[in-house]
Amino acid sequence: MPLPRQIEHALKQLSFKRILLLVFLLLQAASAAIYLQIERKQIEESTATIIQNTTALHVKNIQLLGHLIRRQLLAIGESHFLAQTMNTESLMHELQAEWLDAVFILDSSGALLREGSLFPLEQLLDPEVIQSRSFAKAPFLRLFQTKGNAASVIFIQRPGHEQIGNGGMMFSHAIINKHNGQLLGYVVGFFSNRTLDNILVSNARRSGVTLGSLGALVIYDTANNKLLYSSLASTLKPGDPFLPRQLTDSPYSTTIKHYISPQDNRERLGAFAPINNGWSLVIGMASDEYLSSWHIQVAVSVAVLLFMATLQWMLVNFIHRFQMQRDQLEYDALHDPLTGLANRRSFDFWANTAVSRSKRYMQPLTLLALDLDHFKRVNDTYGHDAGDAVLTRVAETLRTVLRECDLPARFGGEEFIVALPQTPLPEAALVAERIRAAIQELVIYTSGQTLQCTVSIGVALVNGQAIEAALKEADAALYQAKEAGRNCVIALRADADKNDEIPREK
Numbered sequence: 001m002p003l004p005r006q007i008e009h010a011l012k013q014l015s016f017k018r019i020l021l022l023v024f025l026l027l028q029a030a031s032a033a034i035y036l037q038i039e040r041k042q043i044e045e046s047t048a049t050i051i052q053n054t055t056a057l058h059v060k061n062i063q064l065l066g067h068l069i070r071r072q073l074l075a076i077g078e079s080h081f082l083a084q085t086m087n088t089e090s091l092m093h094e095l096q097a098e099w100l101d102a103v104f105i106l107d108s109s110g111a112l113l114r115e116g117s118l119f120p121l122e123q124l125l126d127p128e129v130i131q132s133r134s135f136a137k138a139p140f141l142r143l144f145q146t147k148g149n150a151a152s153v154i155f156i157q158r159p160g161h162e163q164i165g166n167g168g169m170m171f172s173h174a175i176i177n178k179h180n181g182q183l184l185g186y187v188v189g190f191f192s193n194r195t196l197d198n199i200l201v202s203n204a205r206r207s208g209v210t211l212g213s214l215g216a217l218v219i220y221d222t223a224n225n226k227l228l229y230s231s232l233a234s235t236l237k238p239g240d241p242f243l244p245r246q247l248t249d250s251p252y253s254t255t256i257k258h259y260i261s262p263q264d265n266r267e268r269l270g271a272f273a274p275i276n277n278g279w280s281l282v283i284g285m286a287s288d289e290y291l292s293s294w295h296i297q298v299a300v301s302v303a304v305l306l307f308m309a310t311l312q313w314m315l316v317n318f319i320h321r322f323q324m325q326r327d328q329l330e331y332d333a334l335h336d337p338l339t340g341l342a343n344r345r346s347f348d349f350w351a352n353t354a355v356s357r358s359k360r361y362m363q364p365l366t367l368l369a370l371d372l373d374h375f376k377r378v379n380d381t382y383g384h385d386a387g388d389a390v391l392t393r394v395a396e397t398l399r400t401v402l403r404e405c406d407l408p409a410r411f412g413g414e415e416f417i418v419a420l421p422q423t424p425l426p427e428a429a430l431v432a433e434r435i436r437a438a439i440q441e442l443v444i445y446t447s448g449q450t451l452q453c454t455v456s457i458g459v460a461l462v463n464g465q466a467i468e469a470a471l472k473e474a475d476a477a478l479y480q481a482k483e484a485g486r487n488c489v490i491a492l493r494a495d496a497d498k499n500d501e502i503p504r505e506k
Contacts, residue, residue, distance in 0.1 A: 013323075018313075021312055021313065025309050028305060028308070032305060036298055036301060039294060044290075047285055051271050054283050058200055058217065061199070061200060062200075062219075062275055062281065063275065066153060066276070068097075069099055069191060070173060072100065073103070073171055073187040073189045074175075076105070076187050076189075077184075077185070080114070080185075080187070081175045081184040082177075086105070094116070095116050099191055099199065100189050101119065101195055102115070102118065102190040103115065103116045104135070104188040104189075106135050106186040106188065110137075110138070111134045112133040112134060119164060120163075124156070126138075135188070153169055155219070155221070156170045164190075164192035164193065166193060167192075167193055168191050168193045168195070169229075170188060172188050173189075174186055193229055196229065200231075211285050212285060212289040215284065215286065215289070216283070216284040216286075218232070218281070219280070230263060257269070266288070268284035268286050269284065269287065270284030336395075336410040338391055339392055341395050341416070342408070343410065344411055347409040347419070348467075351419060351467040358462065359464060364422065364462075365422075365423070366419075366427075366428035366462065367417060367418070367420070367461075367474045368419075368457055368459055369415070369457065369475050370418065370435070370455050371455065371457075372414035373454045373455060373456055375453070382446070382449055389444055391410070393442055394416070394442070395408070395410070398435065401438055402420075405421055406418060406419065406420050406421070407419040417471070418431075424461070425459065425491055428461075429491040435455070435457065436487065439453060439454065440454050440487065456481035456486045456489075457481060458477025458492065459489060459492065460473035477490040
């Protein structure tokens with residue numbers, strides 16, 4: 001196969017290999033994507049289980065805290081109003097429980113009788129309430145009275161008061177004389193957001209549950225769509241309605257949902273559960289955290305895929321270049337570097353097969369021996385570059401005149417051999433004459449010079465003998481052509497003592 005065709009074939013092979021590699025890489029990427037999606041689903045399912053368990057735990061803890069605080073407030077009220085054993089020291093002792101930050105004992109009109117607090121009262125109460133020592137005008141007392149329950153709870157918002165976490169839960173328990181039903185007064189307990197944070201977090205840790213640094217624990221007043229408590233820092237004003245849209249579709253559903261937290265616009269996976277009093281608890285884990293390991297896995301997978309793709313691409317190109325170099329070496333070993341015709345080694349390989357085929361199928365095989373006339377004179381007169389140009393043009397002429405199945409070869413210098421399979425001697429002689437006439441008509445331009453050349457050709461039939469014997473007979477015919485005056489064709493007849501000189505084409 002000529003080198004240009006080898007190159008074209010190799011390029012087609014390279015394109016095909018690259019397409020196969022791209023398909024393989026796409027299959028690898030698709031497999032990795034499917035695996036990562038399955039891995040993400042498993043992570044989200046595990047996270048959903050954690051959120052459900054955490055939600056149930058926190059709902060239970062909040063309800064238990066409320067129950068304990070009410071029981072404690074009732075005990076404090078009965079000690080003060082009925083047993084009259086509660087003093088300031090005893091009241092401060094009650095604050096040693098982890099769920100109370102302040103206790104206030106009020107008479108039936110709201111006047112402050114006794115108080116105990118773990119923080120300055122200014123954090124919770126307005127200045128006029130402190131100065132008048134009366135809760136009569138305090139909004140939360142009116143709200144308690146409006147509810148009309150013996151035990152009530154509301155959330156107090158105190159923006160800017162970081163010591164109590166900007167607010168907390170206010171519990172109230174009315175103390176009533178069981179004998180006559182008379183309202184004796186109120187016991188009000190305060191439970192700050194900061195304390196709520198500590199209790200919920202510590203209880204969760206003891207249970208082996210964590211929401212991460214970006215986890216959200218939010219309590220909503222579902223009826224009024226207002227924020228009551230949040231473990232997240234918020235740029236929104238307390239009390240603003242911002243229940244996540246994804247949760248308002250079915251606010252009492254226990255289904256785990258993805259939602260965007262209005263407080264920090266972060267995507268979370270969360271659960272929505274009712275507590276009591278129209279309040280609901282939202283527990284959420286940030287996607288950035290529970291998927292952090294998955295994101296690392298994605299990054300590593302992409303890096304590995306890119307590395308493998310680059311490596312495989314380089315390997316395919318390396319193999320292609322190696323194949324091209326091998327083809328080039330093979331081509332150079334079997335072809336003349338100047339003319340691109342087959343060399344002696346290539347001719348011997350081809351001839352052995354051609355002779356065997358000729359014998360097996362009883363088909364004629366003819367050899368032409370060509371020698372350019374006075375070629376040494378061309379080199380001596382015009383230089384070797386001109387001689388190379390002549391040889392190159394002669395090789396082109398041979399390719400043009402001969403068939404695809406014929407084999408032209410350069411044996412060295414100005415000597416060429418042409419093998420004509422399935423061609424008897426008379427027809428081979430005519431082919432030789434066409435070659436001679438075509439070379440005679442060549443006009444070669446080189447270095448500003450115009451050259452022409454002629455060729456002498458000897459024709460011999462390979463008549464069952466070895467290829468070396470046929471080459472000797474072709475050389476003998478060529479020698480006779482030289483003796484006959486050059487620029488002619490001599491065919492060596494196998495059945496006669498003399499050879500035939502082929503008439504020149506007119």
